[in-house]
Amino acid sequence: MKISRILLATTLLAAPLSLAAQHAHKPNAAPHGHKAAGETHAHKSPHGGIVRTAGTLHIELVQHPTELHVYLLDAKEATVTPARTTGSVMLLTTANKTSTVALTPTGDHLVAKLPAETSLRTAIVNLKAGGKSLSARFEKLDAAKAAPAKAVGAAYMCPMQCEGSASDKPGSCPKCGMALVKKP
Template sequence: MHVFRSLLASLVFLVAAPLAAHAQQHAEMAAGETHAHVAPHGGVVRSASPYHLELVAQPTELAFYLLGAKMSPVPNKGMKGSVMVQQTNNATTTLPLTLAGDDHLTAKLPAGAKVRTAIVTLTTADSKTMTVRFEKLDEARGHQAVGAAYTCPMHPDVAAAQPGKCPKCGMALVKKS
């Protein structure tokens, strides 16, 4: 019986270790955060108590996903907000957020913009307002544009380093050939 328990414990460890390593690969802890966050859409996640906000940066737009308990999507109905963007050339612009799909908001970037910092102010349908800051975006995600291996069949400008959903239409990203 002891041998069976040892074997079972070893098997559980062997199965759980790769899963834990995978979760850590896609988790990021920001300054001031108490724990790392797994990003369901491959972006950057920050706490916005009681929510989390995920930023998915694309060359022409920023997509923001409000996430609830256990990183579940929060419908965007009735939400409004804006994002102040600081570019790598230190130019600052405030952009309106528009509803996209049923679970996120987007902001169209000025042509050629390279975002360093984004400060989002978002008001939920129940009138709760939150402000969330995303910093060092040019450093943290700059390497992904080069290694982007997945794209949206409907929006070729949407690219990602890993599989996921298109922030514009929700279609599954497909591997580039």
């Protein structure tokens, strides 16, 4: 009976280590700084948007009042030209209405024109780039839009630098649940 308890305890202690190893990078590779496929990155986005992992690339979504800009990024956050890239964005508004908008290549990014007076909650980007299908989901966009106004006098921030985590009082990060830390 005592041996069974020891084996169970050993298994439970090793479980978090095996989960972390599932997302380990190749030996001798530079650390990348992201958690898992599709999650928000700990590093900054080059165009001020939200970055998600999509296969071997990253997708950055930048909101503008009447359109969305979608950038393809490589592992070093460099913009990849969207030559011969096609795609669309499925939109869910704060009024719970859905629509799909085509993405049009424009210079170094893709653009989706938003329907008039759209307040986004979720955007799902689907791309076909270099013969590969890429997809990324961007949620809580209505909260992310309101976050900069709250962040002005913010004294506390998530240690993982999650979007919308800035606060003027201690608490927990709304995205990852970690305790907010006082800014230096």
